[in-house]
Amino acid sequence: MFKKFKSVQNLKKLKQEINFIANFGREVEYYTGIVFEVFSGKKEIARGGRYNDLLKSLGAKKNIPAVGAAINLKNL
Numbered sequence: 001m002f003k004k005f006k007s008v009q010n011l012k013k014l015k016q017e018i019n020f021i022a023n024f025g026r027e028v029e030y031y032t033g034i035v036f037e038v039f040s041g042k043k044e045i046a047r048g049g050r051y052n053d054l055l056k057s058l059g060a061k062k063n064i065p066a067v068g069a070a071i072n073l074k075n076l
Helices: 008-014
Strands: 018-021 035-040 043-050 066-069
Touching: none
Parallel strands: none
Antiparallel strands: 018 035, 035 043, 043 066
């Protein structure tokens, strides 16, 4: 069952422990800053990071700083 929330503060209403981890050593070439994972219990529910140079490397005229994440829906 999916539960709606409008902000990170509302995650508390899920009555489930959510852990945000940003202190691990996973290196991915296109990340240029913080890299993070989000866990609920032992299940990874999201991961992402900072992409300062990615869009220019894909053909943009200038660097466009961005942060992105992928959500693992089957673990929600």
